[in-house]
Amino acid sequence: MQERKLQGQRNLHPHLDKFRKLCGGKKSYFAAAVCIITLTSMVTISYLRLQRLSLLPKIIQEGSKCRGEIANNTITALRGNKTFIIAPYFDDRESKVTRVIGIVHHEDVKELYCWFCCQPHGQIYVSKSKIDVHSDRFGFPYGAADIVCLEPQNCDPTYVSIHWSPHGNIDQLPRFEIKNRKAETFSVDFTVCISAMFGNYNNVLQFIQSVEMYKILGVQKVVIYKNSCSQLMEKVLKFYMEEGTVEIIPWPINSHLKVSSKWHFTQDGTHIGYYGQITALNDCVYRNMQRSKFVVLNDADEIILPLKHPDWKTMMSSLQEQNPGTGVFLFENHIFPETISTHTFNISSWNTVPGINILQHVHREPDRKEVINPKKMIIDPRQVVQTSVHSVLRAYGNSVSVPVDVALIYHCRMPLQGNLPRESLIRDTTLWRYNSSLIMNVNKVLYQTVL
DSSP, rough: HHHHHHHHHHHHHHHHHHHHHHHHTTTSHHHHHHHHHHHHHHHHHHHHHHHHHHOOOOOOOOOOOOOOOOOOOSSOOOTSEEEEEEEEEEESSSSSSSEEEEEEEETTTOOOEEEEEEEETTTTEEEEEEEEEEEETTTOEEEEEEEEEEEEOOOOOOOHHHEEEOOSSGGSSOOOEEEEEEEEOOSEEEEEEHHHEEBBOOOHHHHHHHHHHHHHHHHOOEEEEOOOOOOOHHHHHHHHHHHHHHHEOOGGGGGGGGGSSSOOSSSSOOOOOOGGGGHHHHHHHHTTTTTEEEEEEOOOTTTEEEESSSSSSHHHHHHHSSSEEEEEEEEEEEEEEETTTOOOTGGGEEEEEGSOOGGGGGGEEOTTOOOOEEEEEEGGGGEEEOOOOEEEEESSSSSEEOOTTTEEEEEEESSSTTTTOOOGEOOGGGGGGHHHHHHHHHHHHHHHTOO
């Protein structure tokens, strides 16, 4: 390491000689400014070169076998380090790195190292990570983080261990399988990511209606990060898992941290917001990066409703054609208050099922001039580096807001403008275009699970 630093310093000396020749005799202010900028650039380039050298993997052991226990939990706490590992993913979009999705304390976690075991020769490489805490932490002490490590050039490791030190015994560290190592062809067009099902979730009817609407619109997979739900909801989830529609990711985050059911910090001693929703969403993006053409980031009470197209596939084909190079499509959220209902589609057999019947809620709140409607997204996951809830934080492609006459989010929940009289709401029956298929499909699920 010391030799590399000295080499970096030697590499800087020719630049300094050029600087002296260029700037030694110059007296004008303009020349002085040019010289200062030149020197700053030289120092910056040399610093970045040294920084990259410090991140390069180094062999610390040879002739070893990877014996550490393989971690199988969704959330793994590193011993005493205020760091929680979700999963590592291979990412070669910029350089050959392992990107570990995790949760860290934004101040207390200063250094982490990736330990790679390269078989069959058994070299152990250690690579210092870059810890990138996502900017949307909303004041909580813990936040989603990318722990990014350069991989060894001469091997493609299948497992990685994360440690607070470059020294130690790799056999005592848990090993995590590096996902996305092998390129795959897309197995589905659309995957919906629903983060953090919590609070003994029991909105059974609306959940079934949402999933059946997703399927009508072209979704093949729904990924749910499940913290807790009712026994009745468990039966429904079991049905959808056996059908192949739903994939459940266990999400016991409250076993590790004090979680908040709010999105912003309120000085109440909690550690992370909204059951770690942002971390779950980022994991879902990478989990589906190679198997789904599009990933949809929304909640279980939200449906992106196309107004000009029959389904998402035709809508996205049109949007991509109109917006080449775009990887993120943002859809405006509109509230359909669950407190305002119509007698149409009052289906008696559904009245015994807990939850909301969305077909009876077709009045939406008007826009407010002083309030920007939040958005949810359909993304090309291969163009996204980091996401938040209502926008992406880092991406390679462009982001486009989809006009509300093309599509909007149907969001049936408690009102935000609760004092508005019914006549001030906008009657919007777009959902009813799908009523025949939706009723038939929901009934099939209910008769096999609940009724």
